[in-house]
Amino acid sequence: MHELRFQRAGFGFAVEARSSTCAARSATLDTPHGKVATPAFMPVGTKGTVKGVLPRDLREAGATIVLANTYHLHLRPGEDTIAELGGLHRVMAWDGPILTDSGGYQVFSLGHIAEVDDAGVDVRSVVDGSLVRLTPEGVIDIQRKLGADIAMAFDHCPADPTDRAGVARACQRTQSWLATCVERHREHGGEETGQALFGIVQGGVFADLRRASAESALAHDLAGYAIGGVSVGEERAHMIAAIDAAVPHLPIDRPRYLMGVGLPQDFFDAVERGIDLFDCVTPTRHARNHNAFTSQGRVNLRNTGWRHDARPLDPECTCIACREFSRGTLRHLCTSDEMLGAMLLTLHNLRFFHGLLARMRRAIEEDRLAALRNDVLAPMTRKLRPE
């Protein structure tokens, strides 16, 4: 299995098991700050904190790698400040692996206040409205100072993955920017400095554009590759088309990261197609909106019907919210807008997401992923309502 193992500088990726019926694989991603068993979900710590979670509890919830946002940290407190404070690991009080995105997705999501040209992007600061210039070189410089284990290349994420002309232009820029990013990354010392660079594949729903984007990225022989341009409000079928078009062209011995995804069903759809890494605000944002993912379905904790319910939120879960609190108490905390409500639901949802990915990994090892899919997703399609 030599071709299923990659090792360079402090980084590695080793495929350990493969499904006999689909492209799913379990693997270990190696970074200077530790190993990540994949498939894995990365909680989002936008501004250097996964909202409402102490690092110790993040670890206890099952997180092994976290994501932070270059755009937000650049605005505040700034990469120089982060560096002075000891770097992102120290600031996040997280000694495990960290990945920083490049800001490409933020440029998309802030599209109304961003203008893209061939050399970079002008975008308004969400902090003070000032104009911020993001370029491929600059984004690599920022990420170098932040000091995450994995930096992402700066990409152009098109708003409409079905608009061929727009997607083609975005692919061109993404390809050209990647070359700039790779060069800048090398100037900084490359992977030897403890930071790997992942490339991003664009191409919307167009198989030929995805293929071309993947192949141009591959030319740089990077430590990992991401599929971008999904999670932009497109239909499910478009996301699946994007994965199907890109994955066959990505090397089997490098991690594949589907950016900004997603929900339990997405994890199965993507893992079956060979995806290893995910990130999304779903578990944390839903928690702050008082929605929980449970083994019995989705639960809206603001529902009056939970008021007298002394049962645990999810009888199959052993997180602190399920061990020590009842549905009735969680409802009280949520309707009273107590911080503790959002904190407990965040810990629960993270435990649910990390637990799900861990179960998927075991199922791949035991070659029974399809069976797990049915077990897990059937209740997921419903909302659990009080009796």
Added chain:
Amino acid sequence: MHELRFQRAGFGFAVEARSSTCAARSATLDTPHGKVATPAFMPVGTKGTVKGVLPRDLREAGATIVLANTYHLHLRPGEDTIAELGGLHRVMAWDGPILTDSGGYQVFSLGHIAEVDDAGVDVRSVVDGSLVRLTPEGVIDIQRKLGADIAMAFDHCPADPTDRAGVARACQRTQSWLATCVERHREHGGEETGQALFGIVQGGVFADLRRASAESALAHDLAGYAIGGVSVGEERAHMIAAIDAAVPHLPIDRPRYLMGVGLPQDFFDAVERGIDLFDCVTPTRHARNHNAFTSQGRVNLRNTGWRHDARPLDPECTCIACREFSRGTLRHLCTSDEMLGAMLLTLHNLRFFHGLLARMRRAIEEDRLAALRNDVLAPMTRKLRPE
């Protein structure tokens, strides 16, 4: 030392050491849910949660007993709901001692929407504006259902402790309501049910009224006594006058609780005068406003000057905020309004308050309280500013 020890049903109080120079004493308060070493500070869990703190972390911060608010829990989720959910210990996920206040202080603090008559109070709900009737009987019934270890009698807390006519009327009502509360508490089964009743002494700044109020309360031979009518915005000297007027008339073998206080200096002033228990929102509310208490003085974490400061908030503290985060990071979290900022400062401030009370207890045991006072309060008077 027979007279320094009280034991009845599941409740007890044993004085273990006394200062040779002031009225300070260290003691152990015994409740059905465990012991409390005094002097002790009770964090405030208004709606059944100390804001932003997991129960496990509350324990780790040094809390041994917590307070919750009858008025707020009556409004939401309601005492019947709390009872159905297994009682307040279960709802708060706190298996240690709990004290519930009676709502008397809330009536004062909501004075603009409350009307007091001889039989009780009409007060507006802060949840929905509806009219709520609180009576001495009703408040005991509510607290019985909540199920705390210690219930407080319903008192009339006058807004101006220097208005003799108003204070005298409040004393009359407090005395009459206490008799009603004691009777109701006895009807419910008294201390044998696992809940003790503490009486409240009013009397403002008037020594004769404080004495009369204390003596009328003493007639009921209760498991503990509180000094109320302080922390209503009065001058420091008035608080001290209230303590001086009341304490000499309280039995030496029962805990003395100074309600709604306060700050480090208050703890020394009050403990030196024989107070055992305190509660206040100071550490938690200040934390949410991004103010910290440290061994080097008060710190406003929003101050720009902390931006690049990689040192711990308080080098003498071992809480998670001081162990794992820097001043610069805490400032970033606070100015970004991240939940984690308030969470960490809450844990730090609670650790500081509980640590201070524990040091005071040791100092009493070693008869060196005055020396500790000087050590602790000198830096407290200043605000720590960036260099």
